[in-house]
Amino acid sequence: EVQLLESGGGLVQPGGSLRLSCAASGFTFSNYGMTWVRQAPGTGLEWVSTISGSGKGIYSADSVKGRFTISRDNSKDTLYLQMNSLRAEDTAVYYCAKGTVVGTRAFDYWGQGTLVTVSS
């Protein structure tokens, strides 16, 4: 059974940093691209960043470029999102999602999400 378990969310002050983790199990982690998607309270889904199975391909939304860094450790079956220079508008539930067998453009399994709140 595929499982994705996010952790690392919490309350952080504007300008602060946070690192999210997503522990994966139930599939060969290194074979699949992974993605972070966020959802601000009461709003829709927003794509944040995607990383290929090897880690060599990385894509990020303009809204987080230069501030957020996606990475993965295939030896630990874990996906990360390093978030720096956090802003109030980064407040959201952050989901990690697994790419399909075809690629990273659709997401067939999602974690339960971890809430990040940026506030003073």
Place this chain on the structure above:
Amino acid sequence: QSALTQPASVSGSPGQSITISCTGTSSDVGNYNFVSWYQQHPGKAPKLMISEVTKRPSGVSNRFSGSKSGNTASLTISGLQAEDEADYYCCSHAGRTTFVVFGGGTKLTVL
């Protein structure tokens, strides 16, 4: 990175069919057959319902179907059931720079 355009809400009675549209541009929906649809119940994670415009993952009811014409993709739900009441999001590949873009979401109410 403009979001794809979806109607804010749609509704239908049990047993009826509804269609949710998702309008993009020639840079996303119109240029790639990588449109996917997600169902999200309140407080839950999204669930993949359709990938690659028309493909239904294992375990998803065949009452859900997808299509695309030009820059607009559509999700059709036939034989509406109470449990279909949820938010639905479309998503499209948008090239190597933008990569992925979501629609704003549509709230489906089953009357």
